[in-house]
Amino acid sequence: MPELPEVETVRRGLQPAMEGAKILKAEARRKDLRFPFQKDFIARLEGQTVTGLGRRAKYLMADLTSGDVLLMHLGMSGSFRVLDGGANNAPGQFHHPRSEDRAHDHVVFHMSSGRSVVFNDPRRFGYMKIIARNVLEDEPLLKGLGPEPLGNEFDAAMLARSCFNKKTSLKAALLDQRVVAGLGNIYVCEALYRSHLSPRRLAATLATKTGEPTDHAGRLVNAIHTVLNQAIKAGGSSINDHRLTSGELGYFQHSFQVYDREGEKCQTKGCGGVVRRFVQNGRSTFWCPKCQK
Numbered sequence: 001m002p003e004l005p006e007v008e009t010v011r012r013g014l015q016p017a018m019e020g021a022k023i024l025k026a027e028a029r030r031k032d033l034r035f036p037f038q039k040d041f042i043a044r045l046e047g048q049t050v051t052g053l054g055r056r057a058k059y060l061m062a063d064l065t066s067g068d069v070l071l072m073h074l075g076m077s078g079s080f081r082v083l084d085g086g087a088n089n090a091p092g093q094f095h096h097p098r099s100e101d102r103a104h105d106h107v108v109f110h111m112s113s114g115r116s117v118v119f120n121d122p123r124r125f126g127y128m129k130i131i132a133r134n135v136l137e138d139e140p141l142l143k144g145l146g147p148e149p150l151g152n153e154f155d156a157a158m159l160a161r162s163c164f165n166k167k168t169s170l171k172a173a174l175l176d177q178r179v180v181a182g183l184g185n186i187y188v189c190e191a192l193y194r195s196h197l198s199p200r201r202l203a204a205t206l207a208t209k210t211g212e213p214t215d216h217a218g219r220l221v222n223a224i225h226t227v228l229n230q231a232i233k234a235g236g237s238s239i240n241d242h243r244l245t246s247g248e249l250g251y252f253q254h255s256f257q258v259y260d261r262e263g264e265k266c267q268t269k270g271c272g273g274v275v276r277r278f279v280q281n282g283r284s285t286f287w288c289p290k291c292q293k
Contacts, residue, residue: 002074004058004182005231010080011055014117017082018062021113022049029106034075034127044068044130057145057181068130071141075125083116145181149224154180156221159206160213166203172281173203185283186259187227193258195223198292199285258286266291
């Protein structure tokens with residue numbers, strides 16, 4: 001599942017093609033993706049200008065002049081590509097072939113910018129939905145999402161309040177989208193490793209008995225900021241399916257310090273430990289038992 005850095009890099013890749021441009025024609029080449037398209041899906045898109053292209057957690061959000069918002073989720077294997085004059089942007093250094101089966105090109109936006117934006121999704125776990133901006137806060141897909149980890153309001157105090165008296169593990173708490181939005185398994189493993197905190201540690205230990213943030217909370221927030229910013233700069237992580245809109249792969253996977261490094265020596269200076277893997281809440285957790293406490 002693409003996480004925040006992957007979705008953010010896709011947003012930045014789509015921005016020049018979509019933001020400020022009118023949707024001259026929209027195509028939905030099937031009746032559904034993960035969910036059925038709304039009956040008026042095409043009618044509410046055509047003729048509308050995209051006034052802004054944003055992101056909330058793992059969702060892309062296109063503001064339209066009508067007052068509607070087009071909500072888009074990549075699912076497991078969804079990817080966008082931008083066609084300029086009918087030609088794909090050239091692949092880059094980390095490219096390997098995305099789905100070449102055009103039968104999986106399910107949605108196409110023809111923009112007044114002269115570009116076409118194509119959504120390809122072989123597994124069809126992605127989805128799109130149009131929502132009126134004035135009821136967006138009540139949308140079930142968005143309601144209850146926690147703060148953005150790169151937003152100004154997300155700090156040690158906020159994380160401590162969210163984890164106060166929680167009986168779950170620290171890793172489970174960070175994967176809870178109500179605690180913090182957009183984090184997934186890869187970046188949680190990396191942030192916990194870089195802050196030297198055990199994924200098995202109780203989430204409640206980020207707060208004192210009175211709810212104040214501990215030093216652990218401060219270290220973890222700093223690590224989350226660092227990991228996410230580095231990953232966005234690298235274009236995200238390409239493990240299986242993630243592609244940039246140009247067809248290139250993100251390359252943050254080359255900077256993993258713990259994820260998918262089972263059996264390798266810990267990279268923490270002077271540690272001497274070995275990275276281990278175990279299954280936690282149905283997901284692979286990678287950690288160094290020696291320096292993560």
